[in-house]
Amino acid sequence: MGHRVPHVTHYLTEHFADPGYTTLSGYRAQGGYETARRVLAEQSPEEVIGTLKNAGLKGRGGAGFDAGLKWSFMPRDQAGPSYLVCNADESEPGSFKDRVLMERGPHQLLEGILIPAFATGAATTFLYIRGEYAEPARILQRAIDEATAGGVLGSNVLGTGFAHQVVLVRGAGAYICGEETGLLESLEGKKGQPRRKPPYPAECGAFGRPTTVNNVETFCHVPHVFARGVDWFRSIGTEESPGTTLFGVSGHVERPGLYELPLGTRLDEIIFEHAGGVPGGRKLKAAIPGGVSMPLLPAGHLDVPMANEFLREHGSSLGTGGVIVMDETTCMVRVGCVISEFFRDESCGQCTQCREGTGWLHKLMLRIERGGGTEADLDVLEDVAGKMEGQTICAFADAAAWPVQALLRHFRSEFLEHVRAEKCPFPESFEL
Amino acid sequence: MVSVATRAAIDAEIAKMPEKRGALLAALRLVQAEYGYLPPEVMEEVAQIFGLHPTEVFEVVSFYNHFHVQPRGRHEVNVCTSLTCSLRGGRGLLRQLQAYLGVRAGQTTEDGRISLGHEECLGACGNAPMLRIDDTYHLDLDWVRTQQLLDGLE
Numbered sequence: 001m002g003h004r005v006p007h008v009t010h011y012l013t014e015h016f017a018d019p020g021y022t023t024l025s026g027y028r029a030q031g032g033y034e035t036a037r038r039v040l041a042e043q044s045p046e047e048v049i050g051t052l053k054n055a056g057l058k059g060r061g062g063a064g065f066d067a068g069l070k071w072s073f074m075p076r077d078q079a080g081p082s083y084l085v086c087n088a089d090e091s092e093p094g095s096f097k098d099r100v101l102m103e104r105g106p107h108q109l110l111e112g113i114l115i116p117a118f119a120t121g122a123a124t125t126f127l128y129i130r131g132e133y134a135e136p137a138r139i140l141q142r143a144i145d146e147a148t149a150g151g152v153l154g155s156n157v158l159g160t161g162f163a164h165q166v167v168l169v170r171g172a173g174a175y176i177c178g179e180e181t182g183l184l185e186s187l188e189g190k191k192g193q194p195r196r197k198p199p200y201p202a203e204c205g206a207f208g209r210p211t212t213v214n215n216v217e218t219f220c221h222v223p224h225v226f227a228r229g230v231d232w233f234r235s236i237g238t239e240e241s242p243g244t245t246l247f248g249v250s251g252h253v254e255r256p257g258l259y260e261l262p263l264g265t266r267l268d269e270i271i272f273e274h275a276g277g278v279p280g281g282r283k284l285k286a287a288i289p290g291g292v293s294m295p296l297l298p299a300g301h302l303d304v305p306m307a308n309e310f311l312r313e314h315g316s317s318l319g320t321g322g323v324i325v326m327d328e329t330t331c332m333v334r335v336g337c338v339i340s341e342f343f344r345d346e347s348c349g350q351c352t353q354c355r356e357g358t359g360w361l362h363k364l365m366l367r368i369e370r371g372g373g374t375e376a377d378l379d380v381l382e383d384v385a386g387k388m389e390g391q392t393i394c395a396f397a398d399a400a401a402w403p404v405q406a407l408l409r410h411f412r413s414e415f416l417e418h419v420r421a422e423k424c425p426f427p428e429s430f431e432l
Numbered sequence: 433m434v435s436v437a438t439r440a441a442i443d444a445e446i447a448k449m450p451e452k453r454g455a456l457l458a459a460l461r462l463v464q465a466e467y468g469y470l471p472p473e474v475m476e477e478v479a480q481i482f483g484l485h486p487t488e489v490f491e492v493v494s495f496y497n498h499f500h501v502q503p504r505g506r507h508e509v510n511v512c513t514s515l516t517c518s519l520r521g522g523r524g525l526l527r528q529l530q531a532y533l534g535v536r537a538g539q540t541t542e543d544g545r546i547s548l549g550h551e552e553c554l555g556a557c558g559n560a561p562m563l564r565i566d567d568t569y570h571l572d573l574d575w576v577r578t579q580q581l582l583d584g585l586e
Contacts, residue, residue, distance in 0.1 A: 081450070093514035093553035124450075131461075131498050132554050134567035167448050172457050173497030175552060189456030189482075191495040207450045250516040250557035257558040292515050322557065324516055338515050342552055348495075431524040 009236055010244060010260040011224045012217070016104040022139060024146040027107035035227040036114040037158040045076070048119035048226075055225045055233045056242050060097075061087055061178075061215025062291070062319050063395075064241075064308050067116075067222075073202035074120040075210050082210040084122040085187070085201075086113060086219060088129040088136070089171055089178040092291035093342060094322030097246035098216035100258055102129070102136040105220065106143035110166060112219030114157060115226060117164045120212055124165050128183050131171045141168050175346035179394050180213040182348065193350045194394035217246060237263035241307035245321050249275040252282070252327035263318075264310070268302040271325055283328040286410070290319025292339050293399030295406030296326075315406065331426035332411040333418055336365040336404060338432070343400035354397035357388040361404055368415055369432065371423040378415055382408055434477060438466050442481060452482055456492060460499055469500040497551070505540040505547035507585050511563045514553035521574075522561035526550055528575055532582070545585060 020026030027033070039048060053068030074082060086109070090098035102109060113125050127144075129137050144166050147153045155163045174192045176182040181195035184206050205211020221243055225233045234242045241263040247270050250256045254276025261270065267289060271277065278284050288296045289306065295316040297304070304310050308318050326335065340362040347358045364381050367373045385401035392398075408415065417425045434442070441462050445455035459478055464470050470493055472486075479486040493499040511517075511526040526537060533541050533548055540547040556562045559571030563578070570581055 090555050091553060094516055094557055095553070096555040096557050099555045130555075131496075132551070132564065135569070169454075170458065170461065171496075172461065172499060173551075174495060186457065187454060188451065189453035189492065191492055207454070209450075248557060250560060251519045256560070288515075324519070324557070326519060330519065334518075335515065338513070338518050342514060346552060430519050431521065431527070432518070 009262070011228075012101065012105070012108070012220050012244060012246065013258070013260045016100070022104065022106055022143065024107060024143070024150050024152070027105075027111075031227075032107055033111055033152055033158060035223045036111045037160065039115055039226050040118050040158060040160040040162050045119045045121065048115060051230060052116075052119075052222070052225065055230045056240070057218065057221055057225060057233070058241055058243075058308075059215055060217035060221070060245055060321070062092065062293070064318060067214060067218050070202075070212055070214070071116055071120050073200070074122075074212055075202070076121065078210060080209065081124065082120060082122050083206045083212075084113065084117050084120060084125040085180075085183065085206060085211055085213040086125055086127040086216060087178065087180065087183055087213050088127055088133070088140075088216050089183060090133075090216070090320075091130055091175045091178050092293060092320045092322060093339075094248065094250060094288060094291045094324045095320035096248045096250075097258055097321065099133060099136055101216050101220050101246070102133070103139055106140050107147065108220050108223065109140075109216060110143060110147055110152070112222040113166060114152075114164060115222050116212065116214070116219070118157075118162050122212070123163060124167060126167050126169050126187055126206060128169045128171060128177070128187055130177070131173050133170075137168060137170055144168060174348075175342075176348040176394075176396060179396065182394065183213065184211065191348070193348045194396070196393055238305065238307045238309065240309045241318075245306075245318075247274075247306065248320075248322045249325065250322070251287075251325040252278050252284075252330070253325045254279050264305040264307045266302075267297070267304050267306055267323065270306065270323060271302065275323075275325070278325065278327045280327075284325060285328045285330050286326045286332070286335075288322075288324040288403075289316050291322040292324070292342065292403060294319040295402045296335075296410065298410045315409075329426065329428040329430075331369070331424055331429035332407055332414045333365060333369045333424065334426075334429055334432045336407050337362070337369050339403045340365045340400070343396070347396065347400070351392040351397065353388045353391045354400065357384050357397065358400050360384045361400065365404075368418050369424055371418065371421070373415075373419045375416065375419055377419070378408060378412065434463055434474065435466060438462050439481075453484070456482055456484075456489070457496070460489075460493060464499060469503050472501075475501075503540075503544075505544055507546050507566055508549065509546050509563060509565050509582070509585075510549045510551040510554075511537075512552070512554045512556070512561065513550040514557075516553070516557040517560040517562060520560040525561050525563070525573060525575065525578060529578065529582075532579065546582070 186192035
């Protein structure tokens, strides 16, 4: 099934235990910036994009779009500036990889930015980081300052004649700014409400200029692809989804944390072998494979390789690789309450289906959890979710609808138990 | 009037961006750091600096969680209540905090010491439950440790 995992490897996080790796000299001591220097000096932008397309690097921000293809959409013949944007607005519940990538390897990220900046002809990268990430922002600004003073950024990048600056921009608390056009609005000093597409950012992005937006982790893979080559990169992971990723495992597991593993590693292997399984001898009830926006999978479906081509067959998706594990005590209606509360709070309010629908989903979930629900409420939940999906400017409404649909698909009986008992039948479950 | 130092910092942020308005969020953060919140007359001054109508500034302020139009406590204590933290006791922690401080989430203690709140995923799910006090994350919490953290706040 095109599923190859030749050897255990971790290239993104290899040096993360070394605090010196966050400094310019420490990064250079590991060969840092040599790849960018060589690529910028020796290759044409077209060659760089060609290499990345051949590598098949998929975006790690949730949508899984081919990174090389995205870069190739940038117009080459336009007068005036174009921009690169690093999306560091990591806010998907269950996702915490980008924070660690920025805190432990800020120069790896900057080197990963320089290569596509050169390939797309961008003079400036805006690194948009969520407002809550004060510590990563401080570490990144220090790295940017050090890189600028050391000739890595600025008017003559690494002595190659290419000019590039990185500008750190902090958000102010809004999940929707992780959506790429919501981010662009926020970057322009506006409410972060997503834009209608087309035009796509490559045509009209930040400040009306051609722009490419990539996630933090996506950039971090780039230097390794160019350092060790396409064949090496494609030898890791699966045919369609090469490379490693950082799986963030959280919830009811013995060893929550980040695990850098090849894409295509089985979900049950990640949960039981790497994260140590469910504590206290309890059984696993369900797991979300990639952040709360992604439909959850019940215990019987965990033998799936963690790559989009396989997760799709199970009605889910890799998302951000944030694995949330729930043990047998967990009330799935409470899970629905927590998830739908999040989407209600974070809807930007622009589209009616989403603004009204997220509120209805949450109210219905709460009513069922508190014992006041009816069987008809289940149908209304499905009806509302169905009318949100695919009907709005951005994918936020889909992300709010999918978890509800998956809960009803796999755990309808628990919803009915609530209705019939007129109370929550899971007294041992987590506190709501 | 915003101070000379804040105005200089705002101008430095404006200089980094291709269009002036791109520095609006940064400017609001700087002004809020000076006043503790965003009084209407200060938002009007920011609007003047950016050549915007005050309404345009108000709507941006109201969109983002980190901007406040009422005075705040000396410290912001925000508990993460997203799914992972909830699974590991985050909402229980918030309930205990509310009882201990005698305020609901969204309120400030009478002595002006703490504004209590809850936030969506703060990106530290591997260390749940957790909370944020001002700009610092506190991880892998239980009630005893949380109480110590609170008692240590001026």
